[in-house]
Amino acid sequence: MNxxxxxxxxxxxxxxxxxxxxxxxxxxxxxxxxxxNNQSCCFTGDxxxxxxxxxxxxxxxxKELKNAGLIKxxxxxxxxxxxxxxxxxxxxxxxxxxxxENNIDNKNCxx
Amino acid sequence: MNxxxxxxxxxxxxxxxxxxxxxxxxxxxxxxxxxxNNQSCCFTGDxxxxxxxxxxxxxxxxKELKNAGLIKxxxxxxxxxxxxxxxxxxxxxxxxxxxxENNIDNKNCxx
DNA sequence: AAAACTAATCGTATATTTGCGATTAGAGAT
DNA sequence: ATCTCTAATCGCAAATATACGATTAGTTTT
Numbered sequence: 001m002n003x004x005x006x007x008x009x010x011x012x013x014x015x016x017x018x019x020x021x022x023x024x025x026x027x028x029x030x031x032x033x034x035x036x037n038n039q040s041c042c043f044t045g046d047x048x049x050x051x052x053x054x055x056x057x058x059x060x061x062x063k064e065l066k067n068a069g070l071i072k073x074x075x076x077x078x079x080x081x082x083x084x085x086x087x088x089x090x091x092x093x094x095x096x097x098x099x100x101e102n103n104i105d106n107k108n109c110x111x
Numbered sequence: 112m113n114x115x116x117x118x119x120x121x122x123x124x125x126x127x128x129x130x131x132x133x134x135x136x137x138x139x140x141x142x143x144x145x146x147x148n149n150q151s152c153c154f155t156g157d158x159x160x161x162x163x164x165x166x167x168x169x170x171x172x173x174k175e176l177k178n179a180g181l182i183k184x185x186x187x188x189x190x191x192x193x194x195x196x197x198x199x200x201x202x203x204x205x206x207x208x209x210x211x212e213n214n215i216d217n218k219n220c221x222x
Numbered sequence: 223a224a225a226a227c228t229a230a231t232c233g234t235a236t237a238t239t240t241g242c243g244a245t246t247a248g249a250g251a252t
Numbered sequence: 253a254t255c256t257c258t259a260a261t262c263g264c265a266a267a268t269a270t271a272c273g274a275t276t277a278g279t280t281t282t
Contacts, residue, residue, distance in 0.1 A: 008162075008164070010142065015138050017141050021132045022136030024128065024136075026133070026270085027125040027129040031121065034125070055229075056271080056273075057270075057271055058229095059230055060271085061270095062230095063230085064269090077228090078226090078228055078229095078279055078281095079227090079228060093211035096207045096208075166258085166260095167261080167262090170259060170261080171239090171240075171241085173260095175239095188248085188258085189248090191259065
């Protein structure tokens with residue numbers, strides 16, 4: 001990729017939102033999150049039984065969700081408990097809430 | 112890309128959120144949207160003057176934002192007025208609000 | 223110690239995204 | 253008709269993302 005400008009000066013807020021949005025940018029990951037959210041608590045089990053995708057692929061999706069801070073996993077042998085990272089989830093909720101709030105509806109735009 | 116399953120049965124809601132999230136998944140696009148939101152009205156002008164990126168690259172970002180329905184552009188020769196698509200913006204806001212709301216905080220999770 | 227089980231990682235293939243400069247298209251202005 | 257200006261599109265290169273099967277790592281069970 002040719003980059004004329006290596007260091008575009010993004011605001012931290014933009015980077016934060018973009019990182020999370022990117023993680024949300026795939027329907028499988030949305031459904032994984034919805035699934036975890038609908039669990040009474042954390043999920044211990046094989047997500048391969050729930051989603052018709054290869055185990056390695058799911059693992060990659062989980063990795064990206066972890067990277068964005070939206071979930072956390074803790075070893076609970078022989079399985080792993082996957083949870084929504086509630087603290088970061090709240091932060092993300094707030095980030096997106098503010099982001100979308102930032103628009104004054106129909107501000108006398110005579111286009 | 113090898114796909115064992117061609118037609119994964121995603122919920123429409125998941126697809127909708129993922130499409131928008133994907134469009135939000137790049138800091139440049141977040142900043143473009145923030146810029147448009149901070150305009151008193153729609154923006155007519157050369158976004159290249161605002162962002163240190165090539166004109167063609169900006170055009171591509173705008174295309175993706177348009178594709179996700181977040182902005183609209185109308186010809187106002189010799190320029191184009193770019194606006195937040197307020198109607199879809201509200202829909203997106205609601206989609207994400209519901210998505211994030213869907214989490215019961217600290218639901219007696221003893222992990 | 224060996225077998226079994228889960229989840230991560232590796233290696234690979236292909237698709238998509240991101241970026242640029244160059245060109246094109248369309249509308250006004252000269 | 254020609255020139256100018258804006259924004260889209262084209263063509264290309266490189267980086268990332270997505271998916272799979274195979275392998276590995278780490279536990280637990282036998």
